[in-house]
Amino acid sequence: MTTFYAPQPNRRALLRLILAGAGAAALPGLAACGSDGGGTSADTVSFGNNQSDQVPKDAITAVLRSFEGESGLKVAVNTKQHEQYQEQINNYLQGKPDDVLAWFAGYRMRFFAEKGLTGDLTDVWSKVSSGYEPALKEASTASDGKQYLIPFTQYPxxxxxxxxxxxxxxxxxxxxxxxxxxxxxxxxxxxxxxxxxxxxxxxxxxxxxxxxxxxxxxxxxxxxxxxxxxxxxxxxxxxxxxxxxxxxxxxxxxxxxxxxxxxxxxxxxxxxxxxxxxxxxxxxxxxxxxxxxxxxxxxxxxxxxxxxxxxAPIDGYMMSRKPGNPEGARRLLEFLATPAAQLAYLKADPTAIATSNKADTSGYNALQLKAAQVIKDAAHITQFLDxxxxxxxxxxxxxxxxxxxxxxxxxxxxxxxxxxxxxxxxxxx
CATH class of the missing domain: 3.40.190.10 (Periplasmic binding protein-like II)
Incomplete structure (x- = not known):
């Protein structure tokens, strides 16, 4: 009988604890900057970031700084190493998560939405839906017919x-x-x-x-x-x-x-x-x-x-179920749906494509143009096993x-x- 190989000795035990929903507090290292009604001031939005590699981290930071300049709000960024962010997301959402947080479309988004762990973004979608194709809206919708994610980038x-x-x-x-x-x-x-x-x-x-x-x-x-x-x-x-x-x-x-x-x-x-x-x-x-x-x-x-x-996975952003700054969170999510925000990210990290159908692709490099065409031509799109x-x-x-x-x-x-x-x-x- 094969023994399942675990490269990190404590990983399976940790995941069992997380996925059982044990404990309400966020795990060490993914504590929020402050939401769930506490800690976030009216002029600050907290942001949970899973882009820990330097290139995408710099890219999303540039986008958030642009939002600060346009909105007059401040964004408190809470960055966590990508794999650990995924491993700890369940307890993070049950504790005091950041107002806006990175996540993925499809099954993974619906899983937490249907557990009541993330915020309804239907009102934001009523403002931004013209910028997305129906398939992207579908990938952001839970079984209750409401939207819980703003798509940001996509890659094949x-x-x-x-x-x-x-x-x-x-x-x-x-x-x-x-x-x-x-x-x-x-x-x-x-x-x-x-x-x-x-x-x-x-x-x-x-x-x-x-x-x-x-x-x-x-x-x-x-x-x-x-x-x-x-x-x-x-x-x-x-x-x-x-x-x-x-x-x-x-x-x-x-x-x-x-x-x-x-x-x-x-x-x-x-x-x-x-x-x-x-x-x-x-x-x-x-x-x-x-x-x-x-x-x-x-x-x-x-x-x-x-x-x-x-x-062709879709990366995007959700809102916590009870953000400390709900108005600021919605303003940030609406901003992240804009072509300007997505193209600003891609300028620093040109390895993906914008999800907005209003994005100007004239600045795409050859790889991005091919990626966009491959996705457009596909009869079926999957998000990735996990x-x-x-x-x-x-x-x-x-x-x-x-x-x-x-x-x-x-x-x-x-x-x-x-x-x-x-x-x-x-x-x-």
Whole structure:
């Protein structure tokens, strides 16, 4: 029987505590700057920020400073390391969260909205809805028909590569899995690591699972699996892992000890040929290197589904259920919905695209233009495994199950049994 691999020894215990909702106070390090009726003055809005990497942190700071200049309000920023922010969000929301806080669209947004842990933004949406396509409003709406999130930026996942490396070696974009394997084989013989790979942070490998699952089994099966309506031990999921096992020898070794930034640097340095990640991978590229970066949609595996689905997570902002400065919070959220705010962010971090349909794209770089087109052309959009399913399943069963598989792909039976057992407990318990 495989023991699920946990790179952080106390992580599972911590997540159980969080997801059980134990304790009302925010966990250490994610204490709010002051809301829930206490501590926020009438001229200050507190802001919970999960953009801890320097580039996006500087970008959102520039946006908030612009808001301060326009509104006359002050913004007290509470930044937390990205993964810890996600791990601690449940208790944070039950305590005294910041007035406005970063989060994600889709299942993860609805999960907290339906528990009454975030504020209704329907009144803000009545002012900003003309700036969003219906799909973005849908992704911000809970089962009660009310909106709980303001979309800010969006980015696609794809297979990224350096154009100069490919041109030098005569590589061509693969359209099918067999072509992908043939290319990876050739890269390996050329002395490159075919596929950069990192899993220390627990979530990057989820992107590989998602791509394989909706390429093999289609969008609807993927959505149903994420909702606990399909069997993790069934033949369709087994085929996903069997396909991944075929591809693992082309992946960068020792992934469980590597962060995505390090894997991105191996691509940037020309040591790896490809890297499946979101377009934020460009944060690790500077100057002319950014112009040398390109990507393609994950290759077709099952012709029935082709390349019709694109993983394109939406990042945005929610309001706490009882903000200390409700008027200021709504003013900030309305500001974050504007093209000016989103483009100001993208000027400092041009790795994503604006969610506003009124944003001027003439200043987009080539990567952004392609990202916008790929998202526009997709028949189906997914948010990402840890955003599309119950957070209890994502944070424990999925993270540890994928880590166990990567560590020992020959023991897939026990991995799938463990994931299936936990899915039954979470989705039917």
């Amino acid at each position: 996942w794809g297979v990224f590569y350096r154009k100069s490396v490919w041109q030098q070696r005569g590589y061509e974009v693969p359209k099918t899995l067999d072509e992908f394997v043939a290319l990876a084989t050739r890269m390996k013989s050329d002395g490159l690591v075919p596929i950069a790979f990192a899993q220390k942070q627990g979530w990057p490998g989820m992107g590989t699972f998602d791509q394989l699952n909706f390429r093999i089994n289609g969008y609807q099966f993927h959505v149903d699996l994420m909702a606990g309506q399909e069997d993790w031990q069934g033949p369709k999921v087994r085929e996903v892992f069997d396909t991944w096992k075929r591809l693992l020898p082309f992946h960068q070794e020792n992934a469980l000890g590597r962060e995505w930034q390090e894997a991105a640097q191996s691509l940037q340095q020309g040591k790896s040929g490809m890297f499946l990640l979101g377009s934020f991978v460009a944060q690790q590229f500077k100057g002319a290197d950014v112009d040398d970066l390109d990507f393609f949609a994950y290759p077709e595996i099952n012709p029935e589904h082709g390349q019709d689905t694109v993983e 955003r599309d399913t119950d957070p209890r399943f994502a944070s424990d069963a999925a993270t540890n199950g994928l880590n166990a598989f990567i560590q020992d792909p020959d023991d897939v039976d026990s991995v799938l049994k463990g994931m299936a057992d936990q899915a039954k407990t979470i989705f039917t318990g």
